[in-house]
Amino acid sequence: MTVEEELRTLAPQVLGILIRRYGQFDACEDAVQEALLAAALQWPSEGVPANPRGWLITVAVRRLTDQFRSDDARRRREQTLATLEPPPAQDAPAHDDTLTLLFLCCHPALSPASQLALTLRAVGGLTTAEIASAFFVPEATMAQRISRAKAKIKSAGARFAPPPPDEREQRLEVVLQVLYLMFNEGYTASSGADLHRGDLTAEAIRLTREVHRLLPDDGEVAGLLALMLLTDARRPARARPDGAIVPLADQDRTLWLRPMIDEGTELITRTLPKAPPGPYQLQAAIAAVHDEAATAGETDWPQIVALYQLLARVAPNPMATLSHAVALAMAKGPSAGLRLLATLDADDRMASHHRLAAVRAHLLEMSGSPAEAREWYSLAAKRATSLPEQRYLQQKADAIQVP
CATH class of the missing domain: 1.10.150 (DNA polymerase; domain 1)
Structure with missing residues (x-):
């Protein structure tokens, strides 16, 4: 070390x-x-x-x-x-206060953005400048956000102690959400010129390892760690040297990080049978099915569809529905995927999201509707705030030949 x-x-x-x-x-x-x-x-x-x-x-x-x-x-x-x-x-006390500190930084009185910033600062050890850079805001703005978060914790009367038993599960859920958000922001940056922020994904994995060390029997903690490992294992194949995005189906799987896949697979395989699975465990199981396929053509799409159906019952989420629609299209044809996708059209959270437009474009392209696919790819490119995603989606639009 x-x-x-x-x-x-x-x-x-x-x-x-x-x-x-x-x-x-x-x-x-x-x-x-x-x-x-x-x-x-x-x-x-x-x-x-x-x-x-x-x-x-x-x-x-x-x-x-x-x-x-x-x-x-x-x-x-x-x-x-x-x-x-x-x-x-x-x-010095032998016990580890890391989890108590995480609970404090993820206090429910704070907004998700403040929870994330304070966690990165106090638990992750990142400087205010590093956090500001990660989220593309001025350092002074981030300093004010962190300062206000500390003041709000104080005014809320928060004590440095584990939450009461009746609050523990809910507070742990917030901690895991913050770590998941941190990882996702690092794995696919929401804005800026870089597709990936390795410092954020590495820090999210490190902190989740710490929580797993402190709570080794919690299935969702283990599930989140497995999900991060199984997802981050694909990182070396996600982009070409020029930064262009490589979709999952086209990735060189020999570049995937096999030790991370083995660790994540072993972790989720050991965890799933112990209790009814939660959303992180189910997402980790889906990631494991993808990672176990030697080629894209060998992916067990029916199993992935079944896992997404279970996830929809356990924790409905529009972003998961997008991936479910793709899996359904691969297993039963693009029309089935488009029907599921249509259920999101009335969801205000997704109405202007670039990923809804991108998935619709992909499924329309699969169904043999090039003109519509091109329109939706172009719309998705306009809505995307990440430069690599913008370029990728516009290239997809430009590559479609309309009769």
Whole structure:
């Protein structure tokens, strides 16, 4: 493990310890960031200390003490610190606060965008500049969003503690949604010149591994990790050297990352029989069927259709319906896929989405309706905000020969 990787793993643990002991999210995070910077400068040349987490805690507490001393309420806070002596490095708590910190960052009082930004900052260890770059907003804007998120958590009276038992399942669902959103934004960037943001997908997988380590018996956590691994395994074949998108059916499957496929397949195979499957487990099972096919022609489309039918009952979702329509077209013909696709026309969430237009174009092309397919490909290209997707869809439109 590199120094950078070790620091990213330790950062949420150290931040959790400080917040648990002293409160004050802002002050604790600033202190931890300074400790991480000190470690990044010293450890490569001086070596990683025997107790790296204890080292970071000690340095962060010193920084925190300095911050409190310079505050207007110095006397009161110093009295508080005097009664809460910093934990010695060798006696740092053995438990891991990463999951509690994730629950805090995904507090229901925050918007999804704020949950994601705060998770990347506090748990993922990304700088504000890196997060701003990932979402194509100015650094100052992202800094304000993160600052407002911390303030909102404070005003909501959130405590640094695991959620009550009656809230735990719902709060964990939010955590998984945030990690899933992080992965999807990295795997297919919603805007900008790059198709893929490797830093975001890698961070999403790392954090999901952490949650799985802490909750090894939770089927949906395992399902989400398997889904990420099985999907990200195809990354090397998704684009040509010039950045052009390569659709799944045309990808060179020898480029797929076999160790990730093996790990994801083993994980979902072990998890599915244990309990009624949730949406992440079902999506992982679908991804596994795709990844197990040596060629596109060997894909077991009837099995994928059956899994999508189950997913539609467990967790109806318009984006899943798009993929279900494609699978149905492959298994039973394009007319069947188009009929299912028509059920989305009245869905306000999908009315102007480029992917609805793109899937309709694809199915119309399959059905032998080139003129209509070309119109829908052109419309999809206009609606897309990702430059690689725009180029791909326009190329599809231009390639269609209309009699």
